[in-house]
Every structure is written in structure tokens, then in C-alpha cells.
Amino acid sequence: MSAINTLLPLASSILSFVFAAAVFQRYVRRPTRKSLLVWSIGLVFYGIGGACEALTGVFGFNPLVLKIWYLFGAILVAAWLGQGTVFLLAPDRWVRFTTILLVGASLFAMFAVMMAGVDPNYTVSAELTGRAFTTTWVRMLTPFFNIYGTVTLVGGALYSAWLFWRKRVLPHRMIGNILIATGALAPAFGGVLSRFGLPGLYLGEFVGVFLMYIGFLQTTVTVAQPTATSVAG
Amino acid sequence: MPRPEHSEAYWTAIKYVILALTGLMIVALVLALVIVLRLVPWS
Numbered sequence: 001m002s003a004i005n006t007l008l009p010l011a012s013s014i015l016s017f018v019f020a021a022a023v024f025q026r027y028v029r030r031p032t033r034k035s036l037l038v039w040s041i042g043l044v045f046y047g048i049g050g051a052c053e054a055l056t057g058v059f060g061f062n063p064l065v066l067k068i069w070y071l072f073g074a075i076l077v078a079a080w081l082g083q084g085t086v087f088l089l090a091p092d093r094w095v096r097f098t099t100i101l102l103v104g105a106s107l108f109a110m111f112a113v114m115m116a117g118v119d120p121n122y123t124v125s126a127e128l129t130g131r132a133f134t135t136t137w138v139r140m141l142t143p144f145f146n147i148y149g150t151v152t153l154v155g156g157a158l159y160s161a162w163l164f165w166r167k168r169v170l171p172h173r174m175i176g177n178i179l180i181a182t183g184a185l186a187p188a189f190g191g192v193l194s195r196f197g198l199p200g201l202y203l204g205e206f207v208g209v210f211l212m213y214i215g216f217l218q219t220t221v222t223v224a225q226p227t228a229t230s231v232a233g
Numbered sequence: 234m235p236r237p238e239h240s241e242a243y244w245t246a247i248k249y250v251i252l253a254l255t256g257l258m259i260v261a262l263v264l265a266l267v268i269v270l271r272l273v274p275w276s
Contacts, residue, residue, distance in 0.1 A: 188265075
């Protein structure tokens with residue numbers, strides 16, 4: 001494996017943990033905003049995924065690292081990030097229903113991945129992939145979680161951006177949401193490329209977390225509104 | 234609330250960016266469905 005396949009996920013992992021800490025710190029200041037807590041959980045999953053990729057780059061293939069990577073980095077991350085958006089935008093009834101469903105599905109996925117067989121002699125070419133699983137049906141779980149994650153995270157960010165666009169207000173939040181949507185799409189396409197045997201997952205993950213972090217900073221920036229006097233003057 | 238100082242061209246460009254990203258999201262979802270269909274045993 002080339003150094004880039006170690007350094008890129010390492011950078012993604014560090015950035016994800018820093019991002020998670022920033023979001024969690026914001027949650028501590030505003031504990032009523034549960035969306036921040038769920039996003040920080042999703043970002044910790046993102047960081048774990050990147051760390052597993054970097055570990056594989058340094059020490060080579062390990063079945064346990066593959067399973068941890070597959071669970072957190074391939075299956076859970078997008079769905080949990082998307083669930084944060086559900087907490088932000090959806091009515092309480094939907095939040096409760098989808099959270100129960102997601103927690104149940106996540107526990108099932110954890111059980112399925114931990115029980116799944118792995119080819120111990122699998123040789124990783126460039127990027128980690130689920131092809132090492134000998135229990136192949138476990139790989140069928142991933143698209144369902146990722147479809148949910150893409151719809152909620154990307155769709156939610158685009159919906160928010162559109163609301164700001166329609167009202168012509170808070171352009172920094174609109175741009176922030178556009179960056180979050182773009183960032184969320186990057187690993188989604190990286191994952192699709194990986195499924196078709198093409199490289200791009202690690203780059204997509206790094207670009208993704210970088211853009212989402214910039215987007216988050218944009219949405220949280222405090223912009224001084226002109227006072228009535230300054231507008232009138 | 235006062236309107237931010239951006240030209241109409243800026244808002245039009247943003248509209249197309251949002252539409253383009255929505256299109257990309259749909260493409261990503263279709264590809265994910267293709268992956269599911271490739272994996273199911275009866276396909």
C-alpha cells in the first residue's frame with residue numbers, strides 16, 4: 001500500500017475527531033439541541049473508520065480491524081450523520097420512530113458484522129473493502145444504511161440551503177449547508193466507486209469531512225446584523 | 234431584517250448549484266440501488 005493510502009485516512013480520522021469535539025462542545029453549550037449530539041456520534045464513527053484504514057495501511061490486513069472499519073466506517077457513519085439532520089428538521093414523532101429503527105438496525109448490523117466470516121489471507125490492494133468477507137450477505141446491509149444517510153444528510157442540507165435561498169437570508173448558512181451537502185456526497189460517490197472496484201474512497205472521505213467541517217464553521221459563524229440606525233443611515 | 238448585499242446573479246448561481254447537487258444526490262441513490270440489485274441472489 002502506498003503512503004497516501006495511510007496518510008489520507010489518517011488525516012480524515014484526525015479531522016473527524018476534531019470536528020466531533022467541536023460539535024460536541026456546541027452540544028454541551030446547548031443541550032436541548034440533540035442533533036448536535038447525534039452528529040458528533042456520527043463524526044466519531046467517521047474517525048474510527050479513517051483510523052482503521054490508516055492502521056491497515058501501516059500494519060497490513062487484520063480481520064478485526066476490517067470488521068470495526070466495516071461496521072463504523074462503511075455501515076453506520078452516513079446513517080448516524082443523517083439522523084442528526086432528522087433530529088434538526090423532522091417532527092418529534094418521526095425522530096422517535098426513526099431513532100428506534102436506526103438503533104435496532106445498528107445493533108443488528110453490529111451482530112452481523114461481528115459474526116461474519118473473513119478470509120484471513122485476504123490481500124488488501126489499495127483501499128479496504130468488504131470483499132474480504134466470506135459471509136457475503138453482510139455486505140447487503142451497507143446500501144440500505146447509506147441510502148438512508150444520503151437522503152437525510154444530503155437531502156436535509158440541501159433542503160435547508162433551499163429555505164435560506166428562497167427567503168434570501170443568512171447566506172453564510174446557505175453556503176454552509178451547500179458545503180455540507182457537497183461533503184456528504186464525496187464519500188457516497190467514493191463508496192460507490194469502491195463497490196465497482198475503483199479507487200477513490202479514501203480521497204472522497206477526506207474531501208467529505210473537510211468540506212463538511214468548513215460548512216459547519218460557516219453555519220455557526222456569527223454575523224453582525226446591521227442595526228436600524230446603520231440601515232437608516 | 235435587511236437583505237444581504239448579493240446580486241441577483243449570485244442568487245441565480247446558487248439556485249443552479251442546489252439543483253446540481255440534488256441531481257448528484259439522485260445519481261448516488263440510483264447507483265446505491267444498482268449495488269443492492271447486483272447483490273441480491275435472485276438478480
